[in-house]
Amino acid sequence: MKKAFPVYDICSLADHQHNDLLISRFAPYLQKHQNLSLPHKHTFYHVVLFTKGAGKHSIDFKYFDVKPYQIYFMVPGQVHRWDFEGEVDGYIINFSAELFQSFLLRPDYLESFAFFTGDVDDEVINLSEGTGKAVTELFKQLLNEADTPNRLNMDMVRALMLQLFIMVARESAEGVTGSGPNYNYTLLQSFRKLVEKNFTILRLPKDYAALLYITPNHLNALCNDMLGISAGELIRNRVVLEAKRLLINHDMNINEIAGKLNFADNSYFTKFFKKYSGITPEDFRKNPVAQ
Helix, strand or coil, rough: CCCCEEEECCCHEEEEEEEEEEEEEHHHHHHCHHHHHHCCCEECCEEEEEEEEEEEEEEECEEEEECCCCEEEECCCEEEEEEEEEEEEEEEEEEEEEHHHHCCCCCCCHHHHHHCCCHHHEEECCHHHHHHHHHHHHHHHHHHHHHEEEEEEHHHHHHHHHHHHHHHHHHHHCCCCCCCCCCHHHHHHHHHHHHHHCCCCCCHHHHHHHHHHHCCHHHHHHHHHCCCHHHHHHHHHHHHHHHHHCCCEEEEEEEEHHHHHCCCCHHHHHHHHHHHCCCCCCHHCCCCCCC
């Protein structure tokens, strides 16, 4: 029997809060939504600060040890799960992409923070004790404001969330500079957006270089300088990641997944996946946790 892969929106997780926002202490949220320990996706942005606990959690199949004053950020579409040990507490914010659209003149402002670009390596940050305490106080203020929602309270929530993002970005030495993102950072983000939109049909760096009006060599140099990998590797990594996301959805068989990712046949898909992940699609599907 096929098992549906859960995809949650904010409305399915909240009782009465704003449709674009859910803010809660983590322990009661976890108690209420115990099914979220299984692999699942969100249609919204997701931020969690741990203040107590141990165990592991994963984002897009990369695992992290849970620690007090660890904060993590997720963008819509990523897959994650929890495997906690003992009591766990902290704070959680779920918010839609629309929450800031009418509040900021720059619709891509959140993407200027490294932890909101979808790169897992930038999304989990272990805060210093001082910053951890300051961030905890911001979460407490956010809870107070969210408990009595009205237009002015929501503006204060947005302002406090932006303060939180900037504080964490400063701690991790990432994020927005005083003059805004530089040319190379903006170009890289444009490349990533194009890959996100076209990775099932465009697989070669030259295709993206043409869309960006630069040479393939320029694109490769940019990726190597800023990410330590080639443009081709970034594209292949995105294809493999999507394959993994689809493989844990047992509603689709491997032939269907190969077709969805625009591979000519199952055999070509299997060879590609094994070459770049080190395991066959069938074996990954049997035990994705071990990978």
